[in-house]
Amino acid sequence: MSTLLMTLALTCLAGLADDPKPGPTPPITPRVAEPAPAHPVPSDATLYHTLAGRDAQVVFTTDAPLEKVVGKSNEVVGYAISGPKNEPAKLQSATWILPIRSMATGIPLRDEHMAGAEWLNADAFPNIQFTLTRVDEIKEVKKGDGFATYSAKLVGTLALHGVTRELSVPDAKLSFFEASEKTRNIAPGQLLFIKCDYEIRLSDFGIHNPDVPQKVSDTIKLSQILRLTSQAPTPEPTPSK
Amino acid sequence: MNLRSSIFAGSIALTLASLVLWAATGREGYTRWPDPRLERADAPPPAGEAELLASAGMETRTNSTPPDIKSRFALGLLPGGTDPKHLLSVAAAIAASAVASGIAAAVGVRRRHASKAMNLEGAPR
Numbered sequence: 001m002s003t004l005l006m007t008l009a010l011t012c013l014a015g016l017a018d019d020p021k022p023g024p025t026p027p028i029t030p031r032v033a034e035p036a037p038a039h040p041v042p043s044d045a046t047l048y049h050t051l052a053g054r055d056a057q058v059v060f061t062t063d064a065p066l067e068k069v070v071g072k073s074n075e076v077v078g079y080a081i082s083g084p085k086n087e088p089a090k091l092q093s094a095t096w097i098l099p100i101r102s103m104a105t106g107i108p109l110r111d112e113h114m115a116g117a118e119w120l121n122a123d124a125f126p127n128i129q130f131t132l133t134r135v136d137e138i139k140e141v142k143k144g145d146g147f148a149t150y151s152a153k154l155v156g157t158l159a160l161h162g163v164t165r166e167l168s169v170p171d172a173k174l175s176f177f178e179a180s181e182k183t184r185n186i187a188p189g190q191l192l193f194i195k196c197d198y199e200i201r202l203s204d205f206g207i208h209n210p211d212v213p214q215k216v217s218d219t220i221k222l223s224q225i226l227r228l229t230s231q232a233p234t235p236e237p238t239p240s241k
Numbered sequence: 242m243n244l245r246s247s248i249f250a251g252s253i254a255l256t257l258a259s260l261v262l263w264a265a266t267g268r269e270g271y272t273r274w275p276d277p278r279l280e281r282a283d284a285p286p287p288a289g290e291a292e293l294l295a296s297a298g299m300e301t302r303t304n305s306t307p308p309d310i311k312s313r314f315a316l317g318l319l320p321g322g323t324d325p326k327h328l329l330s331v332a333a334a335i336a337a338s339a340v341a342s343g344i345a346a347a348v349g350v351r352r353r354h355a356s357k358a359m360n361l362e363g364a365p366r
Contacts, residue, residue, distance in 0.1 A: 053281065055282060055283070072282040102278070104276055106312065107327075108324070109320070109322045149298040173298075173299050175294060177297070183293070185289045186290050193294060195299060
């Protein structure tokens, strides 16, 4: 019996030896390349590039009986083309891509299930893509020296699990910043922050699992903060896994 | 204290210790360990960003965040994966304790029966 317990303890310790050592977080290369704008950028507009690889850009939450499931991703890539100078919030074009395998809940078994064929099926549909078609209900929230913040409704299409549906994101906040000493601490170039909260239903995208809704809620809540810069990203030589 | 009693005591101690650790690490449903992807996503925003956004009328996520997750260790009620370290859980501790106690009890019963049989064979006529 003592031998059995000793063996169990040694097995666990062997697994613990694989723990990553604490230290500075290395930068990553997003696993998906930034999509190219579908149309040329007008002369009076600015092309912004999404900055990935920093803190969480997307946090998703769904209810489950044992605990609330929360996950994060910091690998959203994409671009946005601003509106004209007098109406920058009227984005003329935008596309964002979220790789499914970049979403982490901290529990490997759950991450595998989420990407598996019964749920998001990442092998067949590796990315979630939002393509902006128009911006409505633009209201100026605050304007000052070198910045302007607007609230707006973003309308576009969301492609998930091989299904594309129209999605409206109300009460999105867009903040535009001219390049300055304050913004250079964050990123070079002119900056655009987009913050929004919205919900989607798995069943709307053809995800039907016996565990829904008894074990996992059909509704997924998403909270996003995207950081974009007018400076084009520097190509990375080595892709990450 | 004989070996059987030690095993029973050890099983109870293991079960209690796992429950204490579960409660102390956040009462999670599934065991989690530090995750490199979450560590990157947990990185704080650049210095000054929160103030910049607040001055521009943009609330930061901290005002409207759902329950947060961090890249950290937590002993869960159930295993969080199939590798050895994620198999650790309250359920695994209870299962190990039950197996150990069951084996110890079974060995004890067998010894009692063997002892009775020897006594009967050795009893004077």
